[in-house]
Amino acid sequence: MWGFLKRPVVVTADINLSLVALTGMGLLSRLWRLTYPRAVVFDEVYYGQYISFYMKQIFFLDDSGPPFGHMVLALGGGFDGNFLWNRIGAEYSSNVPVWSLRLLPALAGALSVPMAYQIVLELHFSHCAAMGAALLMLIENALITQSRLMLLESVLIFFNLLAVLSYLKFFNCQKHSPFSLSWWFWLTLTGVACSCAVGIKYMGVFTYVLVLGVAAVHAWHLLGDQTLSNVGADVQCCMRPACMGQMQMSQGVCVFCHLLARAVALLVIPVVLYLLFFYVHLILVFRSGPHDQIMSSAFQASLEGGLARITQGQPLEVAFGSQVTLRNVFGKPVPCWLHSHQDTYPMIYENGRGSSHQQQVTCYPFKDVNNWWIVKDPRRHQLVVSSPPRPVRHGDMVQLVHGMTTRSLNTHDVAAPLSPHSQEVSCYIDYNISMPAQNLWRLEIVNRGSDTDVWKTILSEVRFVHVNTSAVLKLSGAHLPDWGYRQLEIVGEKLSRGYHGSTVWNVEEHRYGASQEQRERERELHSPAQVDVSRNLSFMARFSELQWRMLALRSDDSEHKYSSSPLEWVTLDTNIAYWLHPRTSAQIHLLGNIVIWVSGSLALAIYALLSLWYLLRRRRNVHDLPQDAWLRWVLAGALCAGGWAVNYLPFFLMEKTLFLYHYLPALTFQILLLPVVLQHISDHLCRSQLQRSIFSALVVAWYSSACHVSNTLRPLTYGDKSLSPHELKALRWKDSWDILIRKH
């Protein structure tokens, strides 16, 4: 312990200069003139608004990914959020710190370069191959473009690579020093990087699954390792922190400890971190904002301002005589409230069917005095809350009386206007014909704890089951024609199969009715409600609702000028114009280095064919490769080719609008595979020294051509140079590339 007194303190620094140089070049290529153009470029218009929401701490909902990504972008913030993100190409006002906002993605992009070097090195390929991978990352135009803007792909790629790198480091530690400090560090870092990747974009799940899969295979082999004991007596040993890092103890460590450590680091830590992202997110954005409407009433009430201001101080328990507004829980196609108004259903519909000609009941997406209903006890006449209030419980019979017209909610065996298989719902008018009122409803609390639960404001989700016909009050989702003012249709659904949000309602605004007289009551309805009860949703409830809505939210598939299909990506048949200078023809495109893209795909094909060939030969007991070279080849393929596959193939199953930048994570894995294949060819397929030299010369020539292409496309990557129409035409190497040429 006191060893440093006996010996002099010596610091030996081991600096890999090539790594430093790579980092330097990476930083230079990504950070050079970062604030140019000082205008909104492409999707910055989209992510920018969320940065502003963070700055103003306003709640928002974005279905494109978990909040960690937006948070990372907002980290560079430090402005008041006052900028209108509405148009690509709009000049940034002076209060927007463009440099710091773009800094983090750029740093992530720059650090990907040395990480590529490290990964190939950890795969046990040569320094040369590693340099090759890093240099390819360095000159890949699409990666440069994407990292220099406020976009998330470069951060996602950074965490993907970090996850793979730290897993490899961990795996290499496993052989000589399990349970050492660095072993734990890399294992934990793998989990952390995976969950960060998932937190940036859901796409990160693909890499997470890959890492999990490789880890599972390795753990399976570990299980087969008979030198490790079972759960046995050594359990205490590995639990004792003292034995961590001691090599001689590693033999005694049980298999169970190994599996447990992996499970904790790769399963528990990511889940916890993921929840943490949401926790921080919900703490940061606590004010109500434009996306409130999508969330349930309970969620809205937990935000500051907005609904909370209205519902603050409402009585909690709904009683007979309560005045309420009822919101549909499903909220599709739009969130709306149960509504009625003076107008009646037309006697005869356009298609010739008849109606009951009674008062319309609809669902209305705006706050309105006609949304108020009074919960009435069918056995009594008064419409006020008695004292003490008699709360309504699950299973109680109620009538719902429309506040402004005092007609009660009714349904009967008449076909609904737009959904003829369901019953019409109306407010009953007694025309004195043989059509009696059928206005008794039984209250079912869906999320009840017990059968005697009380109907609570906001918290209870209830269904109204019609007593005579056992139809359920339902929002059909169809818009009524002009006679119904394009409001939404409400029906009585007879065949109610199980739970569906469109049949479930909750009370949003609520007050105890006090006036028996209709005039007074109308005045009461017009005035806002008050009295105070605090209701806080737990974090898990808010998390699960937010997560669920994010996954369920489906923006209608809008076609986009630059959307593309996955097949076009491999051969780079498409590009995206990101920005055009308002006056000159300087422009920024997402356009890859075509030499790298094509050779990456070629390398992948070569890898697949060679592997198949080797596998078949090994099956016939012909071993072309020495065992260690074979294992290296397989592991590199599992991670690099596998990484490409998991990040690319799932897009074929997706129905959303896809863009070229979705391919970039897959591309980075392809770039990692390229030098691996090249070195393999040089080491194992070139038989003589001469062949090897020729091959190296070819590789050098190929790399210079890649550099040349990268340099040629540079004006489109950085957008720093205005090119003449002629030069632009010369850059349009493929007919499908859309390069903007100004007409004068």
Added chain:
Amino acid sequence: MPPATGGGLAESELRPRRGRCGPQAARAAGRDVAAEAVARSPKRPAWGSRRFEAVGWWALLALVTLLSFATRFHRLDEPPHICWDETHFGKMGSYYINRTFFFDVHPPLGKMLIGLAGYLSGYDGTFLFQKPGDKYEHHSYMGMRGFCAFLGSWLVPFAYLTVLDLSKSLSAALLTAALLTFDTGCLTLSQYILLDPILMFFIMAAMLSMVKYNSCADRPFSAPWWFWLSLTGVSLAGALGVKFVGLFIILQVGLNTIADLWYLFGDLSLSLVTVGKHLTARVLCLIVLPLALYTATFAVHFMVLSKSGPGDGFFSSAFQARLSGNNLHNASIPEHLAYGSVITVKNLRMAIGYLHSHRHLYPEGIGARQQQVTTYLHKDYNNLWIIKKHNTNSDPLDPSFPVEFVRHGDIIRLEHKETSRNLHSHYHEAPMTRKHYQVTGYGINGTGDSNDFWRIEVVNRKFGNRIKVLRSRIRFIHLVTGCVLGSSGKVLPKWGWEQLEVTCTPYLKETLNSIWNVEDHINPKLPNISLDVLQPSFPEILLESHMVMIRGNSGLKPKDNEFTSKPWHWPINYQGLRFSGVNDTDFRVYLLGNPVVWWLNLLSIALYLLSGSIIAVAMQRGARLPAEVAGLSQVLLRGGGQVLLGWTLHYFPFFLMGRVLYFHHYFPAMLFSSMLTGILWDTLLRLCAWGLASWPLARGIHVAGILSLLLGTAYSFYLFHPLAYGMVGPLAQDPQSPMAGLRWLDSWDF
């Protein structure tokens, strides 16, 4: 150190290699580990009584088959009205008998067989099959129902034989057979005119013959080997020919074959030539043969359905020309498009229709107030357009002018014949699709402006080619804005007479919405040719009908705010399907699995995963298992694994499907799940009996366990049989109903 990835797993010993063909299997020599387990089982008679054993074997099979047939055919004629989807498939059977063309999202084999069964049993195809609940009256429907029930009855013996072969245990096979015989769901689904019994018949036949041919592996190229291999191929073709769900069993057989070939390839005692022979045999029997049969069913389908019918509109104009009764049949029109021709233009996407215009303007506030242009599905004079040169307005039909053909890349003008307005577009947003431009009719008597000019292009052809009627796929590109004429498929509001919107899309993507073809073509100056020349060849018809089927399938999207069945509902038997009857006076049939069977299946899957992984980990850790346990674990891992794979393949893909799903989609998976239950419980009980061998009654555990499971399922069937055989009287919500106590879940409504 074991290998990092690959290699290691494939060489593991979990191979379904050993075994004997057919019934002899049970008599196989004791060398076989699996058979050894059976040898010590309590059911196993002494060696001397082989004859007796064979008789018993056949008797049991006969018993199982008989019971299956008896339950399926019991009260088959009730109810004597249309139940549920009988209205579709019965109707399609009638179409075959009447030879009228129709369209369905499923391949034709199933409906063809139904039609054949009806035809042979004397049904004349005159019943309309309008809606569920219609009485059959004097029409003969028993032939079709009987055929479906006949195929459905075979499921039980097939499952019995499959499990027997996989586990070599009679008790496991019996348990499986009991589960399936006494499942009300399978029973109900087999009793009506539906595709499902036919589909499941082929799926199980494929599974059985695959298992049989696996157990023939030690005698390759022998007669039974060939027989089972080719039978697998035939069944695969059958399964795929009924519904596309058949792809899953094809996948399973494919995976099995790949594993099999991989094993053979690694067997160094076989020469490469022998391996090549194996490969060829499989390619022949499992790829070529099924493909040929599958294609043949389509050939028959198109041959039988030669008359025009309700399905015409789904297909292209060229296709319709081959249906007698269609107005394109035997028609003769000029082949190449020329200036001055009067034409109709049809969108290539299904159910969009013809380019149409009429004397009504777009309403105030929606783009420019010019004449509407829409698409319309029916034939109408307002669908006629005259094709003219963009720069002259002279009448090209003037006999003094020579005929001039329209060529790919020409600039043209399309004049609406009835109103003499030109097809026009401009920078106004379209009525429904805001990102597209509006298309209108503009100009007076053919005189408009430069926004009326369109470039006509043939997709994937060279410039300068002539444009063929029906065959050429053409696009109209607006000259000024560069957008493409297309239809968004959205229905216009009332002002547009609920016809479909036509727009000019600025996104130059090649979608079918923006591709058109010329259908009618009138030009007196040109010689008419018979359309028969244009008739598509058989491969083209095959391709087209598949495209239409796939599009139809993906078009079955659920609407918002509609109750839909979710895949996770299925294994827990969450809710059933109403086959017939709603009210308490109706004869009600309700498709619902026997909950005892289904929940046992669910439990078994969980137990299997647990026990399977325990055994796999134990083996990987190198635990030394006693011979008996090793044998039983082999059965569990190999046999159970195959069946579990079947369940996985027939269940999980549904989670990825976007189309509307129904409860009955789960039934193929349920068959596999029941087989797994049989294998699992038999093996677990045997393991139990072995573990407690010191206990005097140990042997009894197995017998008692199996017997109680058998009796339990039989009793639950007794309770739930009214679901399948029909019930009248109060609904189960009513405490008076005899079914009242059986409504175990609120979501069941019978």
